[in-house]
Amino acid sequence: MIYRIKDGFVNVYIIDRGDHLVLIDTGIEGTCEKILSKIKELKKPLKTIIITHHHLDHTGSLKCVKDATGAKVVAHEEEVEVIEERTRVKVDVPVKDGDVIEGLKVFHMPGHTKGSICLLDEESGALFVGDIMIERDGKLYEVPHRYSEDPMMNRERIKDILNIEFKSIYPAHGEPVLENARKKVKELVEALEREK
Ligand SMILES: [Zn+2]
């Protein structure tokens, strides 16, 4: 079961793993309260926080959620330093491409940031894409170039997504794409190809 918490322009996701919960990203600073009240409602402990990348709309409530739950913090090894520097929270488990954590397979997707990751829920085919792509009005787009460290490299990553066996796309910005997700990624790749 995947729960989405929307806070203004950004989503965080809570995955119910039966006896415990997993959080993907932590939103902005004020998102903490919403996350904690959802955890309380679900009556299960939060054991793991996975950060898709260091940007402040994904790590804004990291310290608050960590302090309240003691959950272990997971991020790509190339993102550890900047997350720790900006949030003052230790990354307990650095991961790399191909690792599986909490039933989620890690895909290293450098471009938006150097340690950006996507996470595939191997059971449901849900793919959490962080900021590799965003959704707007039922369509997928690349994140505006000014937000990416290397926008052209991020474009290559969008193509790489098609090599992953996913069924649905869960972006950090916009609505989850539950129907025709692969078709929509293909349409985005084609639109970017035409732009060249
Ligand atoms: Zn970002």
Ligand SMILES: [Zn+2]
């Ligand atoms: Zn973002």
